[in-house]
Amino acid sequence: MNYAVMNEFVIDKNSGQYKAPFNSINNEARVFTYKDTAVVTPNSDTPYSMLWQDLRAEPMVISVPAVEKERYYSVQLTDGNAYNYGYIGSRATGNEAGDYLVAGPDWRGEKPAGIKKVFHSTTPFAIAIFRTQLFDTDDMPNIVKVQAGYKNQPLSAYLKLPAPPAAPKINFVPATTAGIKKNFYEYLDAALEFVPVTAEDKAIRSKLASIGIGPGKTFDFKDLSLEHKSPVLLAIKEGDNKVKDCLANGSIDINGWKIGTFFGDRAFYNGDWLKRAAGAMGGIYGNDGIEAMYPMTRTDATGEKLDGSKHNYTLTFTAGKLPPVNAFWSVTMYDGKNSAAD
Numbered sequence: 001m002n003y004a005v006m007n008e009f010v011i012d013k014n015s016g017q018y019k020a021p022f023n024s025i026n027n028e029a030r031v032f033t034y035k036d037t038a039v040v041t042p043n044s045d046t047p048y049s050m051l052w053q054d055l056r057a058e059p060m061v062i063s064v065p066a067v068e069k070e071r072y073y074s075v076q077l078t079d080g081n082a083y084n085y086g087y088i089g090s091r092a093t094g095n096e097a098g099d100y101l102v103a104g105p106d107w108r109g110e111k112p113a114g115i116k117k118v119f120h121s122t123t124p125f126a127i128a129i130f131r132t133q134l135f136d137t138d139d140m141p142n143i144v145k146v147q148a149g150y151k152n153q154p155l156s157a158y159l160k161l162p163a164p165p166a167a168p169k170i171n172f173v174p175a176t177t178a179g180i181k182k183n184f185y186e187y188l189d190a191a192l193e194f195v196p197v198t199a200e201d202k203a204i205r206s207k208l209a210s211i212g213i214g215p216g217k218t219f220d221f222k223d224l225s226l227e228h229k230s231p232v233l234l235a236i237k238e239g240d241n242k243v244k245d246c247l248a249n250g251s252i253d254i255n256g257w258k259i260g261t262f263f264g265d266r267a268f269y270n271g272d273w274l275k276r277a278a279g280a281m282g283g284i285y286g287n288d289g290i291e292a293m294y295p296m297t298r299t300d301a302t303g304e305k306l307d308g309s310k311h312n313y314t315l316t317f318t319a320g321k322l323p324p325v326n327a328f329w330s331v332t333m334y335d336g337k338n339s340a341a342d
Helices: 001-010 136-145 185-192 199-210 226-249 274-281
Strands: 025-027 049-054 060-064 072-080 083-089 100-101 117-120 125-132 151-154 252-254 258-259
Touching: 001 049, 001 125, 001 185, 049 258, 060 083, 060 125, 083 117, 125 136, 185 199, 226 274
Parallel strands: 100 117
Antiparallel strands: 025 049, 049 125, 060 100, 060 151, 072 083, 072 125, 252 258
């Protein structure tokens, strides 16, 4: 999923979801709508700024401006493993201006002068998702001013030193989020090329390699005999059902709302690939539980599936019992495909 989103956001300019090239920030002076389909369940409260970093040649420096204390903002750092490996922003680092270093898996340097903190991605390509709180419709010009202060630059430029040699050009295997199931193994091979092996995934990577799956491997579903295609298809269905079951039952039910978290850093997952897959299916790039809480439901108070064509619905809070929050709360409605609606 992450590999396909990367293709749609920064590689394929004709994807309909294209944002900007690698290492360039794309600021959106709007909230997301049902037309934004590359990522499932985006929010419609914090206009997004998207940055996909190529960390192969050298680290990058993300700079943020001073943001007024009342306005929540965050920069979520997520790598190719879908690990949320760090945060910049109101909760994590405060609303003061600052420069932060983002390094790839091979960088071993010391923290440069002027850098407040160093973050380490487990993969050479990583996404930074900026969220800036919008107070009301008249507030958008102020959002634009904050976004103008977001900056990304190579470490060499930050230090005013000569740039290292550029990383080689890559001919990425084309991918779309809509094509994941049909091209699962092709996308998996392509994605794993940019995900270094780690201690917790060494065993499963070796198992995959034994049947020809992984970087430069030879597995091709269409080349299998009918005898072998059948169990592969059954396994895909069984795996899909396991992920759906984990997503449905991996949260606590509180008054009809599913509450839980499927998102975190490397230590949070600790090799639990089922949980990571459930998070990607439910809403890839979701925040850590400490950053945001996502109560979700598909049913009403009687347990009947929500259906706007049959019913109107009322959400009621008793007096003085609105959700206690440090920044904001909202209710977002999504269509059956999990794209933002309203």
